[in-house]
Amino acid sequence: MHSPRPSRAEQIHAATPSSRNRVVDLLRAVAITVVVLGHWTIIAVSADGGIQPHGVLDAARWTHPLTWIFQVMPIFFLVGGYSNALSWRSARRRGLGYAPWLRSRLRRLGIPVIPLLLVWLAVCGIGLAAGAAPATLQLASQMALVPTWFLAAYLLVIVVAPACLVLWERFGWWSVAGGVLLAGIVDAGSILADRPLLGYPNYLLVWASFHQVGFAWLDGRLAGSARRLALAGIGAAGLALLVGLGPYPVSMITAATDEISNSSPTRVTMAFLGMAQAGLILLAERPLAALLERPRVWFLTVLVNQRIMTWFLWHLTALVALAHLLIALDARPLLPAPLSGVWWLTRPLWCLALLGLTALLVLAFGRFESPRADDRPAPALWRPVLAAAMVCAGLAVMADAGMVGAGGLQPLWPLLPPAGMLIGGIVALPGRRARTPQP
Template sequence: MTSTRLSRAARVDAATPASRNRVVDFLRAAAITVVVIGHWTIIAVDADGGIQPHGVLDGARWTHPLTWLFQVMPIFFLVGGYSNALSWRSARRKDLSYGQWLRTRLRRLGIPLIPLLLAWLVIGVVAVVAGAPHVTVQLASQMALIPTWFLAAYLMVILVAPPCLVLWERFGWFSILGGVALAGAVDALSLVTDQPLLGYPNYLLVWAAFHQVGYAWLDGRLSGAGRRLLLAAIGLVGLLLLVLVGPYPVSMITSAADDISNSSPTRITMAFLGMLQAGLVLSLEKPLTALLRRPGLWFLTVLVNQRIMTWFLWHLTVMVGLAHLLLALDARAVLPEPLTGLWWATRPVWALVLLALTGLVVLVMGRFEDPRADDRPAPAAWKPVLAAVAVIAGLAVMASVGVVGESGVTWWWPLLPVVGMWVFGVIRTPARG
């Protein structure tokens, strides 16, 4: 068995093109691992109080500075910028249209989403019919679908990635500076008027601006330790000024202990956090590249990336399901009081159990990450654009309020992304050829 695994690892290593930047794949896999373990840790389950979405952050302010390390969504946008620029340039060389390129990206991200949305639609209906309190089902579904906020933001960035690449190729760093400045103006308006909704454009502005740092990485504009450390220094100084002098909280993850959230809506602090993180991790690119020449580590990286969407989308559904089972059984022996010594000591066991259960789900649902080849003619650009808008709209709402409202199941929100992808031709069905 061991020799078989080693031989598979060696084959994967040998089949990887020398031109492939393995660090991109590694950072993506590492970031998803941090996100998953982070969610399993900060969400507390109290035998008396139920599920506490940000229990650790709400009850232990000393953990807030740690979010500068564990809020790694910027790393996804960093590697996304690298990958999307590489992909779009390849499409241009092959004379592929924007519509065809976007449809391909949507299929990769959207098809694995379908079973999760349909599952929560069914769970919501069954739970409500069975008499479960609406507020309980709403919280459960909202928590389980938290990962979809990132997917909604990432799809928005993908929509504008090609024109942003044009801006980068023409204006370089000024395109990033302009985006960050515009995001700062949006933040200022939102904070001065005390209207968080006015800050929602920054889900696009902040991430689209920082996404271009991935372009800079690809184009060699961040080569050398000096430039990378300078980027990290800019990020650190910006964060310190915004947190110590400005109105922003220390925690980069939403906490009830703070009046303002850095992540809901996305604030300009996330752009500077991204610069800090990008500068630091890219400073390690050379030793990471050497490590990833080891077949075993590279094989593990490839495995995680093959099912990365499934891990990401389902890990909180598994946790919510296990938590509600234990609460229903009143299993106090395995639900110690949050933030006690026993609670902290049992977190590794909690994570391992959830890892095993999520692994089973990945084995079943992972096949949705391998859709059959799409050899249809290129679509008109408006079709995948409208499909993306439908997905973004549905996910944005569910990430905030779940699938159940005061009047019952809001079935149209989980169906909107599915129907949108079907009507506008992203999903390929036999009936549509």
């Protein structure tokens, strides 16, 4: 008798190298799920008040401490540090230089965002031509593009990741401490001068410094419960001091009721939050790794990771679209008063509806997350660096201001990232497409 054919989950489980740290993939998948569900919850939508980006946080201060759990952006940078160090060291062993390595990272992260920008550019252009209020389109596009702030910050960190790895390999934990200290100095200047713009360097300083905790995880410098507890303790103590005695608010997500935001611009508090979260989460690494040996659990983790960028980039477009549709239809029974009992009871249904819409968007645009293999010669160094700069600049502006201003459509910023991808050679021009290597 023939043995039964292995299921798809069992095949993927068997094909996964034993050297792969599956917990990295799980943390990435869980973090994106928390971000998506968090955004769908804190954004309040009502027939009278319209869309309130941080409605729940603004109206219910009791939710602010919960952001210490649900603000999981540090986890992305933790697993990013682990993955980027692994990738760059592999590139060094194969003799692959910085320029082609950076190009490959930009292809993976930059290509999926191009359809999002072009779709919203078309939506804003058509909306303005049809007589929609510029302020409405400005808010809609800005909200839909909120996820791009993370992408801009993460790309900045990738650009400097090889240099940060050199610092880590030479100075170890002192490189992390030095970066956090510099971030604190930047914060002090920004807060004392009451100029948030002066704090913008911390989008790089804070995240690049904390990103190195991922290096420590990879290198075994966080092995053992004692070290992980110590990291969590340092993070919790630093966070408690900065919030309890310093000027920083409790909420780790921007709230209109706070004079200072911990996340816009990124403050040094986020580094300490990341340390606390990383230390506690890594205490569970061994049982999580055992759980991921189950083929079905690992299969689900792989599925989420295959389209993780698309889920992340489009989940707020789904919310904006559904919210505007219900408001336009004056569907008051489907838009209960935010924070009311009915509102809380209907949150699971709200999330399920948005999950369905986002799934359709993933089906439509997920293919951009799997670009063709790229075997082109190594580019000149300036090309991927320029591409990264143009992508980061465009995404950062749109995450803050959307695509529509007082003077109407602002096409420069949505077109800047695609232009950078073309000029930098990240996306090959028609007729010069990257070739798929032959077996």
